[in-house]
Amino acid sequence: MTREKNTMEKLVEELQYQVPLKDTTDPGDLVIMLRENDDGRVSMVYARIMGFDRDLSKRDEWWHVHFVFLEVPPLPRTIILQTAHFTGKEIFTMGGRKVFIKAVNFAVFSEEKGPEPVRDDRVEKNEPPKPGRPALTLIKSE
Numbered sequence: 001m002t003r004e005k006n007t008m009e010k011l012v013e014e015l016q017y018q019v020p021l022k023d024t025t026d027p028g029d030l031v032i033m034l035r036e037n038d039d040g041r042v043s044m045v046y047a048r049i050m051g052f053d054r055d056l057s058k059r060d061e062w063w064h065v066h067f068v069f070l071e072v073p074p075l076p077r078t079i080i081l082q083t084a085h086f087t088g089k090e091i092f093t094m095g096g097r098k099v100f101i102k103a104v105n106f107a108v109f110s111e112e113k114g115p116e117p118v119r120d121d122r123v124e125k126n127e128p129p130k131p132g133r134p135a136l137t138l139i140k141s142e
């Protein structure tokens with residue numbers, strides 16, 4: 001008899017194909033969090049990892065994970081989690097609801113090459129843009 005996957009497991013499996021994910025989570029990383037709602041649906045949010053502090057009051061390896069959820073306004077929160085929880089190694093429960101957290105691998109996107117940025121001397125001279133030229137230009141750092 002095979003066990004049918006629940007909604008959260010199906011979404012996590014699909015997410016692996018839709019979003020490039022990392023196996024590790026470091027300060028500064030953006031993570032995607034899937035959280036089961038009361039009605040069984042799953043909501044998704046992004047958050048930035050601001051840092052980690054070891055929870056010395058617990059025997060096992062638990063961490064105070066400092067997030068800023070990317071909402072309006074941004075919402076800072078600290079959640080006590082095990083490493084497997086914030087690295088996407090397992091789906092866990094928080095307040096009786098299933099949760100999945102994993103870092104997004106944005107390095108994949110830097111491999112895509114776009115047009116070379118153009119240095120525009122008008123930026124330094126503080127001149128207004130001319131018709132047909134963009135008002136903002138990217139300046140390539142050396």
